[in-house]
Amino acid sequence: MGVKLLLEKANVPGIRSFEVYRREGGYRSVEKALKEMNPESIVEEVKKSGLRGRGGAGFPTGMKWSFIAKPEGVPRHLVCNADESEPGTFKDRYLMEFLPHLLIEGLIVSSFALGSSDTYIYIRGEYAWIPDILEEAINEAKAAGFLGKNILGTGFDCNIHVQRGGGAYICGEETALIESLEGKRGNPRIKPPFPAIQGLWMRPTVVNNVETLAAIVPIINMGGDEYAKIGVGRSTGTKLISACGNINKPGVYEIDMTISVEEFIYSDEYCGGIKGGKKLKACIPGGSSVPILPANLLLKTAKGETRYMNYESLSDGGFATGSMLGSGGFIVLDEDQCIVKNTLTLARFYRHESCGQCSPCREGTGWMEKILHKIEHGKGSMSDIDLLWDIQRKIEGNTICPLGDAAAWPVAAAIRHFRDEFEWHINNPELSQTSNFGLQNYADPIHVPA
């Protein structure tokens, strides 16, 4: 059993209520932070912890916090990004649904560190039942003196507000989220200025993911140095992985980033192996945007070393032979899955979710979907593969926000690693409508552990 810092108490009966959560040691970090520490020393602890943003980008949280501007007389805001929308990712939902007080506790400490007296949780609109859970937790915390005016007699005031989005993946991008919180379309802003200087209502703002903010609780309780001892290298602490697809035990798992990908997929403690005793074909290890990897490159790096479930190891080899830990949305595909069709559904997703501001993304995502649709339905030609490659290259890096990259990478990686499957679709327009390109067709057989 690995270390559990976030989900340790998830199975305690009644943990959703303040009473049980408090009895189990909850809100100690608020007492410690507000009574024994000051905002600067909290930021220092978070820096020492090595915590990296858990939303997908992996940017060091302590450093992000230290960028916040502190102009005289201008309110600052902390915004919790609960707009979890990356396909394959459902970890934040689990945290909010089953451990709402853990998030609220992390938010209070973080609000104190950043000087935010009005903190907002922006939650995706589809999670329509969760705001009630969060608001109940907020009310309980307020009744116990952990929120509201003069918290624990320290003079710090803080209120947390929950706002539902309207259904738009793009609002997970922090400046789009801020626009949406201001009651506008979710069009990402051009940076700079960064939100730390001019964010919500042009005030200094920090936007952090749900899991990142929850991780502040163990960091304050145990100290940044102790937290940094867990994990490996620059992958410190624990990470929530939401595992889905063709596995025996889909769900949310907390890992300490020292276990191998093979153990994560095949051990009964985690995914429990491939469903129906089938073979592993491919995996998208960090949410739909990150490069898909064939089984051989997933379990071992190109150098033949064991691949581990952490930031560095999953990205070993760059995009040529590696991928990314991303948001921790772990999507497993078995031998019967069609890479062309899977890529088509993702291309359709990004076309649907493009905000339309930048031409390469607005037009390019639509073109990619159309071409993939043609290939999938037996109407493709060989030149379409090169055309797809060309389009994705022209989107990547040419847009205001990373949605363009997110749309380009899955297409690029599918062609990079599974080009023969695309060619088979094009050469066998009729057969490809009724059967899939089996594992036996690969020139270099995909290694699968016995």
Next chain:
Amino acid sequence: MAYIFNDTQMAEFKRLVARYPEGKQKSALLPVLHLAQESFDGWLPTEALDYVASLLQIEPIEVYEVATFYSMYNLKPVGKYVFEVCQTGPCMISGSDSIIDYIKQVLSIQPGETTKDGLFTLKLVECLGACGYAPMMQVGKIYKEHLTKEKVDAIIAEFRQAANKN
């Protein structure tokens, strides 16, 4: 129908606006549109959008551009129960295609259509963040997960029964 909030809805409207600083009431637009949609038969005709604009003291165009941007606001009438079935990658590899086909067949409607009795609308949507519990769909505020054909039958029967009671 008249597109005006009743007293309970107006109290909720005031609670939503109070979350934001003075003069920033436009920030409440998304939650207020949700409230309006729930209050007015599940969809937002232009009159409803104009009403929201007047309440928040913003231009109607500011409401239109938001209502058309986000996928959760219905700008056309919908059935009493909207089946929003996820079709993105993780659900697709877990069998959402056959669930979608089955719903089409038993309700005799295509995506975007409503059954003749006005009870059910089928809508295909993109990832709803329930990938580990696929295939799945959203109906109103709730998620229906681990869908099978039998489960779809039971869900339809459950809603038919609920509609008959009202």
